[in-house]
Amino acid sequence: MKRMLSMLLVVAPLTAAVAAPVTVKGSDTMVILTQRWAEEFMKKNPTAKVQITGGGSGTGIAALINGTTEIATSSRPMKEGEMEKLRARHNSAGTEIAVAKDGVTFYVNDSNPLKSLTMDQLKKIYLGEITNWKAVGGPDKQIVVFSRENSSGTYVFVKDNLLGGEDFTAQAQTLPGTAAVVNAVSKEKFGIGYGGAAYAKGIKELLVNDVAPTLENVKSGKYPLSRDLYFYLRKSASGDAKALIDFCLSPEGQAIVTKVGYFPVK
Amino acid sequence: MKKLLALCLLAAPSAFAQEGEADAGVPSDVPVAAETTPNTLQPDSEKIGFLQGKVEALEEQFATTDAVVNTLSKIKISGYIQARYTYAENSFSGVDASLAPLVKDGFSVRRGRAKIEYAGQVARYMLQIDATPTGVSLKDAEVGLTEPFTGKKYFSLTMGQMKWPFGYEVVQSSGEREFPERTRVVRAFFNGERDLGAELAFRSGPVRAWFGVFDGNGTANRGFIGVDNDTEKDYFGRVAVDFKWIAFGVSGSGGLTYKPTDASGPGRHYERTRIGLDAQVYLDLFPFGSTAVKAEFIAGRTYQAGNVEVFGQSALGWYGLLVQNIGDHEQLAFRYDFFDPATGVRNAADSKSPTKPSSRNQVHTFGLLASHYFDEALKMTVVYELPIVATSGTDISPKQNVFTVQLQAKF
Numbered sequence: 087m088k089r090m091l092s093m094l095l096v097v098a099p100l101t102a103a104v105a106a107p108v109t110v111k112g113s114d115t116m117v118i119l120t121q122r123w124a125e126e127f128m129k130k131n132p133t134a135k136v137q138i139t140g141g142g143s144g145t146g147i148a149a150l151i152n153g154t155t156e157i158a159t160s161s162r163p164m165k166e167g168e169m170e171k172l173r174a175r176h177n178s179a180g181t182e183i184a185v186a187k188d189g190v191t192f193y194v195n196d197s198n199p200l201k202s203l204t205m206d207q208l209k210k211i212y213l214g215e216i217t218n219w220k221a222v223g224g225p226d227k228q229i230v231v232f233s234r235e236n237s238s239g240t241y242v243f244v245k246d247n248l249l250g251g252e253d254f255t256a257q258a259q260t261l262p263g264t265a266a267v268v269n270a271v272s273k274e275k276f277g278i279g280y281g282g283a284a285y286a287k288g289i290k291e292l293l294v295n296d297v298a299p300t301l302e303n304v305k306s307g308k309y310p311l312s313r314d315l316y317f318y319l320r321k322s323a324s325g326d327a328k329a330l331i332d333f334c335l336s337p338e339g340q341a342i343v344t345k346v347g348y349f350p351v352k
Numbered sequence: 353m354k355k356l357l358a359l360c361l362l363a364a365p366s367a368f369a370q371e372g373e374a375d376a377g378v379p380s381d382v383p384v385a386a387e388t389t390p391n392t393l394q395p396d397s398e399k400i401g402f403l404q405g406k407v408e409a410l411e412e413q414f415a416t417t418d419a420v421v422n423t424l425s426k427i428k429i430s431g432y433i434q435a436r437y438t439y440a441e442n443s444f445s446g447v448d449a450s451l452a453p454l455v456k457d458g459f460s461v462r463r464g465r466a467k468i469e470y471a472g473q474v475a476r477y478m479l480q481i482d483a484t485p486t487g488v489s490l491k492d493a494e495v496g497l498t499e500p501f502t503g504k505k506y507f508s509l510t511m512g513q514m515k516w517p518f519g520y521e522v523v524q525s526s527g528e529r530e531f532p533e534r535t536r537v538v539r540a541f542f543n544g545e546r547d548l549g550a551e552l553a554f555r556s557g558p559v560r561a562w563f564g565v566f567d568g569n570g571t572a573n574r575g576f577i578g579v580d581n582d583t584e585k586d587y588f589g590r591v592a593v594d595f596k597w598i599a600f601g602v603s604g605s606g607g608l609t610y611k612p613t614d615a616s617g618p619g620r621h622y623e624r625t626r627i628g629l630d631a632q633v634y635l636d637l638f639p640f641g642s643t644a645v646k647a648e649f650i651a652g653r654t655y656q657a658g659n660v661e662v663f664g665q666s667a668l669g670w671y672g673l674l675v676q677n678i679g680d681h682e683q684l685a686f687r688y689d690f691f692d693p694a695t696g697v698r699n700a701a702d703s704k705s706p707t708k709p710s711s712r713n714q715v716h717t718f719g720l721l722a723s724h725y726f727d728e729a730l731k732m733t734v735v736y737e738l739p740i741v742a743t744s745g746t747d748i749s750p751k752q753n754v755f756t757v758q759l760q761a762k763f
Contacts, residue, residue, distance in 0.1 A: 152728035153680040166555075169596060174528040175725075177675050177683070178642035179596040179634045236425060251505060253473055256419050259411070320680070321636045 107135035108327045112146020112159035113239050114263045115282040116315055119186060119346045120159055126342060127333045134326045140263070143239030150318055151175055156327050158318040161188065161239030161282070162246075176320050184314040185334050187349035189299030190243055191311075192280050192292040193271045200224050202293035205310055209248050211278060214255025219276060232267045232279035233258040240264060243313055244280055282348070304349045315348065431466040432527040432762035435459070439755040453751040461485055462758070463526055467492070474500050476510070491546065504556070511550040513571065516542055517562035517590050518603040520630040520648050521671075530675055530683070531719055532735060532758050536691035537669025538648075541626050543656040544572030548580075551588075558595050564588040568607045568624060574659040582610035586624060600631040609654055611663045622664040626652035641677030657693070657711075666695045685721040690714065701747035709749060714742040733758045 117140040124136035146158035151171045172180050210216040220226040234241040261267050264281030271279040272289045303309035323331050333339045340350035441453040461484045470477040476496025482489050494512040515523045522542045549566030568586035569576040586607030608621040630648040637643050651668035669691035676684045694712035702708040717739040724732045735756045741749040
């Protein structure tokens, strides 16, 4: 028995508490917003440090489960499989905080005469069932479809909410980050892409079902492709992480949300 | 991973393209390589045309690469190895000169799993093998169909060899379970945890339901592994609700099993039934780590002991598990596990050896665990388990305490 106890004590290691910066990782859609928050937060709290990296919502949540980030940012709710992994590894259902709202916007080149597409038309374009702009009232030109990587929360949102879980057309060109999609559409006259409203500068945003992704429409749910943007933590926040979240949800933090181009939750 | 693969696949043709440019005599099937680099004397329109061609060629290559990578991203390979040192007392085997129980200790590879999965739009494939020093065995071989009609994946059908859809601990992966071994009641009623059959699963929001039809003998019933010794099937059903911080479910199964020879005649069927309740609660009580409380109750008739069925015998058991995380790397747990192998039968001494309790007596097992996660792949677990067999007066509970150190690598 003594032998067993001594063995138990030898192999039970202790971890020392080390002060570390608040690490935030995940959604590419939320990178700019989170950076703005962090900049303002660190100005007000000079001793606090916040480290921000993108990589996609899936990457952020995987890092949260693996313990390599304190906060995961995600532009989609946590999946069932991810929740199961979090519970298995940390015995926690995690903490979900909606920090902003977003309307997933479809972009076309400025020169494209189209102003609005229906959900059904968008679905057919992204499934590859419509391949020519003529079929939706545009010029007789091949549609160049741009999409995101499958680690992106925006990709998952569009797949689940527009495509009904079906696969994107094999012709869709996958780009790393919403900024890259916007850039590609701005250069490709017959291109179409999607992303967050924050990145929609210099190109034309399409109305969906004749509804624009405005504050009222997104908040009321009238815009059919609106979503919450989340912070996920392994458990309830404490220390600098809590202070950062409190700041993000404060009137000042929510004003930054509007400035960046998203919609406040409060 | 997908990104890396795409880069590797893209980099390969680019390398050939560069070689092609350096050596004009080497033909290349890559369009970019066949063209000449524009010089300063060429007009702008030609330069633009050249660059446009180059971009289009790259786009074509990218589309091909992307299609390949998309297919590969649907394939997932995972696995884990559990290497173990065990120090087990067993006074049933005798005692030494100082009356201490004899000890069996040694190293082992308890599990060596390799799993490959494919998840397409409709089809699913899963094959898992277990390779240990004692041999290689098939654990799971599943063919899955996810309904494509609603786009919400409400229903899925699975056929092959899979875990019985019952309760919490049966289906929980051994790579994720806190304690290295399942509880006595689960090991008795669901020995091997797997069987040949088909299962229909439904999920919508927090509600999940499973209905399964199985041969019934499982993968560990000696003499009947991989065969159905009667025409009877076992039916399984489970309904569960999962609200993230709390989840609970009710499960049941029923069927018949055939005993080929019996004292009362040439052989007969026995009832093989189980009913179960389970709940898991995940709490955020302390600042240093999360807490989980899990419990499960199972009762039924006909179970396995030593890989052989105890026909028609009713039994029951339950366990309670408390898990406390400390920071991101440490975990402590306590488990109480009760098993009554013969409900309604009083605890008694062994009829042949009155100092020993009967094998039909109740067993209480207390387990203490400490785990350390070195990173997301490596975990060390130290467990001390103390089983106490109920006694009737003349008999004494044998010393069967077990100390285990397990190192698990998982990817």
